[in-house]
Amino acid sequence: MSPPARPQRQSSRPNGQWKVDGTAPLNANEAWKQEDGGLSVRERIEKIYSKRGFESIEDTDLHGRMRWWGLYTQRKPGIDGGKTATLEPHELEDKYFMLRVRIDGGQLTSTQLRVIGEISTEFGRDSADLTDRQNIQLHWIRVEDVPEIWRRLEAVGLQTTEACGDVPRVILGSPVAGIAADELIDPTGLISEITARYIGDLSLANLPRKFKTAITGHPSQDVVHEINDISFVGVEHPELGTGFDLWVGGGLSTAPRLAERLGVFIIPERVAEVWQGVAALFRDYGYRRLRNKARLKFLLADWGPEKFRRILESEFLETALPDGPPAAAPTRQGDHVGVHKQADGRFYIGVTPFVGRVSGPTLTSLADLLEANGSTRLRTTPHQKLVLLDIPEEKVESLIVALDKIGLAARPSLFRRSTIACTGIEYCKLAIVETKQAATDAVLDLEQRLAGIDVPQPISLHVNGCPNSCARIQTADIGLKGQLLPDGDGGQVPGFQVHLGGGLASVDRDAAGLGRTVRGLKVTAEDLADYVERIVLRFIADRTGSETFAQWAHRADEEALQ
Structure with missing residues (x-):
C-alpha cells in the first residue's frame, strides 16, 4: 500500500510546468534551450569552433549547449578556493575542457579502453578519472581536438552524447550484469534498448534538469538506486516472476532526498516504456522556473508516490502497472572488489x-x-x-x-576500498578544496595507523570539494564537505565539514538514511587522517554487539564524535 499523497505546495507564481503553466520560458536558461537546443552545437564545434579556437565560441554554447556533448570548461590553475564564489565563470575557467565519456552500464571492451587511454595520452596530458557515475573523465582537452576525439570514440562504439546537460545522463548498470552466478535478471539488453531509442532523441533533450537512471538485476543492489531520479531494481514477484521494482525521485547535492518506491512491478518488456514515461512526466511536470528546484525529487516531494504513480499510469503509460513487492535486503557489498x-x-x-x-x-x-x-x-x-x-x-x-x-x-586495504573523492579544486570550477590527493594521502596514512587493528566492517569515506555532493557525502559512513576553515592567525586553510552515519538501504537497510551533522564538527585537510583514526577507534571501543558504524554514529553523543 502506497502512503497517502502529500498536498502539493501552493505558489502564487508559476513553476514552469509545461502541462500546467504552458511552455513560455521563465528564465534565461529555459529561453536558450527552446531557441536552439543543446544537441545542435555539435555542428558548430566541428565546423567553426574547432577551426577558429576557444575565443570563437559563443557564450551560450560555451556555458550551456556544449554540456550536451560532455564538455565543461575546467578550472584555471592557481585560483584558490576562497575565490570560487566571488569570481565570474569566465574568470574561473581555463581554455581547456573536461570531456566526459559516456559508458552506459559501465560496459567496456579492451579495444574501447585502449582508445580512451590513447586519447588521454595524446590529447589530455594523461588525465583520466573513473567517476561514481561509471563514466571516464578526461581533462586538458582543446576544442580544436574534439572532432578527432569524437571520431576515435565513435569508431569503437563510444559516445559523449548527453553525458552532461539537462538530459538523460548515463545509465548506471550492474557491473556484473550477465556474468554473476547469483544474478536475478540481466538488464544489459534493457540498457541498450533505452540508450538506442532515447539518447539523442530531441523529445527528451530539454528536461528541467539532469535525469539520472540506474538499473540492476543483481541482489547486491549495486547501483546506488536510492539517489537516482529513476531506478529499476531486480525482484522476484510471487506470481509474475522476475522483473523490477521502481524507485523515483532520489538525489543529493545541497537538498538531499532519497528515492521512494512506487510499489509497482515491472516486467522486463515494459522497462523502456516506463523509463520513457517517467522521463516524459519529468519533462512535462518538472519545475522549470528555479533551477535549484528543478530536479525530479522536488516534484515527488510535493506529489508523493501515490499521485506520481497515478499520473504516470494515466497520462504516460499504455496500461496500469501491477503492485509489486520490495527487493530482498542485500547480503553482501555491491562494489564487487x-x-x-x-x-x-x-x-x-x-x-x-x-x-x-x-x-x-x-x-x-x-x-x-x-x-x-x-x-x-x-x-x-x-x-x-x-x-x-x-x-x-x-x-x-x-x-x-x-x-x-x-x-x-x-x-x-579497508580504506583504499571504501574511499571515493570528487574531482575537487584541481579541475572543478565549483570546488573550494583539493580532494583527490587529500583523500589519497589520508588512505596511505590510515593504512599505517590502523594496520593490525580489527575493524569489524567496511567504513566508507567520501570526500567532496564543495556542497554539491558529487562524491555522495550524505550517504557515507564518514562524509566530508569541502570548505575553508580559519587557521587561527587570520587566514584560512582547506578543510571539511563532517557528516557521519549516512547509508543506503542497499548497504544496510537498518541504517539507511542521510548522515548526521554535528554543530561545529570540522576538520582540516592536514588533520584528516588523525580524525578518521580517532573516530574509528572510538567506534570500535563503543559499539555494542553487531552495531554498524552508521547505527553507532546516530546514537553516539556529540563528544564521542569529535
Whole structure:
C-alpha cells in the first residue's frame, strides 16, 4: 500500500510546468534551450569552433549547449578556493575542457579502453578519472581536438552524447550484469534498448534538469538506486516472476532526498516504456522556473508516490502497472572488489585505484593485461572501481600481481576500498578544496595507523570539494564537505565539514538514511587522517554487539564524535 499523497505546495507564481503553466520560458536558461537546443552545437564545434579556437565560441554554447556533448570548461590553475564564489565563470575557467565519456552500464571492451587511454595520452596530458557515475573523465582537452576525439570514440562504439546537460545522463548498470552466478535478471539488453531509442532523441533533450537512471538485476543492489531520479531494481514477484521494482525521485547535492518506491512491478518488456514515461512526466511536470528546484525529487516531494504513480499510469503509460513487492535486503557489498566466480566458471576481479584516479598509460596497460590473460571485457562501477571479466582460473593470481604494479588493487586495504573523492579544486570550477590527493594521502596514512587493528566492517569515506555532493557525502559512513576553515592567525586553510552515519538501504537497510551533522564538527585537510583514526577507534571501543558504524554514529553523543 502506497502512503497517502502529500498536498502539493501552493505558489502564487508559476513553476514552469509545461502541462500546467504552458511552455513560455521563465528564465534565461529555459529561453536558450527552446531557441536552439543543446544537441545542435555539435555542428558548430566541428565546423567553426574547432577551426577558429576557444575565443570563437559563443557564450551560450560555451556555458550551456556544449554540456550536451560532455564538455565543461575546467578550472584555471592557481585560483584558490576562497575565490570560487566571488569570481565570474569566465574568470574561473581555463581554455581547456573536461570531456566526459559516456559508458552506459559501465560496459567496456579492451579495444574501447585502449582508445580512451590513447586519447588521454595524446590529447589530455594523461588525465583520466573513473567517476561514481561509471563514466571516464578526461581533462586538458582543446576544442580544436574534439572532432578527432569524437571520431576515435565513435569508431569503437563510444559516445559523449548527453553525458552532461539537462538530459538523460548515463545509465548506471550492474557491473556484473550477465556474468554473476547469483544474478536475478540481466538488464544489459534493457540498457541498450533505452540508450538506442532515447539518447539523442530531441523529445527528451530539454528536461528541467539532469535525469539520472540506474538499473540492476543483481541482489547486491549495486547501483546506488536510492539517489537516482529513476531506478529499476531486480525482484522476484510471487506470481509474475522476475522483473523490477521502481524507485523515483532520489538525489543529493545541497537538498538531499532519497528515492521512494512506487510499489509497482515491472516486467522486463515494459522497462523502456516506463523509463520513457517517467522521463516524459519529468519533462512535462518538472519545475522549470528555479533551477535549484528543478530536479525530479522536488516534484515527488510535493506529489508523493501515490499521485506520481497515478499520473504516470494515466497520462504516460499504455496500461496500469501491477503492485509489486520490495527487493530482498542485500547480503553482501555491491562494489564487487576482489575475486568472484562467474556463472560460466571463469572469474571476475574487482580492482580499485586510489579514489578513482587513473591515467592514459594505466588504461592502455590494463587493456594489454586483459588481452594477455584471455579477456576483452571489463566494467566501470558506481564506486570508482573497475571489474575485469572472463578471467580463467589459472590466470587469476598472476594477473592480480600484474595489476598491483599498475596501481590497481584486487585486495585493497579497508580504506583504499571504501574511499571515493570528487574531482575537487584541481579541475572543478565549483570546488573550494583539493580532494583527490587529500583523500589519497589520508588512505596511505590510515593504512599505517590502523594496520593490525580489527575493524569489524567496511567504513566508507567520501570526500567532496564543495556542497554539491558529487562524491555522495550524505550517504557515507564518514562524509566530508569541502570548505575553508580559519587557521587561527587570520587566514584560512582547506578543510571539511563532517557528516557521519549516512547509508543506503542497499548497504544496510537498518541504517539507511542521510548522515548526521554535528554543530561545529570540522576538520582540516592536514588533520584528516588523525580524525578518521580517532573516530574509528572510538567506534570500535563503543559499539555494542553487531552495531554498524552508521547505527553507532546516530546514537553516539556529540563528544564521542569529535
